[in-house]
Amino acid sequence: MSEELKPCPFCGGVAQAIAGDGPFYGRVQIDCSVCRNATYWWEEAVAVRLWNRRAALAPAQPSGWISVMHRLPTSNTWVLAHNGKWTGVAKYEVLAEWIDERWRDEHSEFVEKLGPTVTHWMPLPAAPSPTKDQT
Structure with a gap:
């Protein structure tokens, strides 16, 4: 090589x-x-x-949003996604057996079927740590 x-x-x-x-x-x-x-x-x-x-990774915008034109999330990882009309939890799927790529929301609906395609995404924040009075 x-x-x-x-x-x-x-x-x-x-x-x-x-x-x-x-x-x-x-x-x-x-x-x-x-x-x-x-x-x-x-x-x-x-x-x-x-x-x-x-493979040239584009940096995230200062707001944390990443354009899908620059980089996509790891397949089947939940992220926060936005398509211009909707912002919600979604995952990007790469189905190798069909050579098909698509976004699904938290209800397993295809985002592209419900409205415009996803334009930006960001990783989900970490879950909060329990406080002393919660343990």
Whole structure:
């Protein structure tokens, strides 16, 4: 491999090049060892270039919102999402068997079916710690 693989653009995990299998047999798969996000191509050099092009992480805005054009959350992780009309808890799903990507809200409804697609997201805050009188 001529070019070194950059970290995963979604979770920062280590990427690896492996031979594709199943419907991707004969192609090179660049795969994240943590979140399993992947890029496929027939030639390894092209697959690496495509992976590395996506891997430039954009910083969050000062408000904490991250544009989906810059970075997506790890698949199947609950986040706070916004689509211009709605803000709520949602998760971004990458369904590899269908090569399909979509957002679901906390009721398992597809956000795109209910209104505009998600434009921004941010990680959920940590849960509060119990105080002394609550323990």
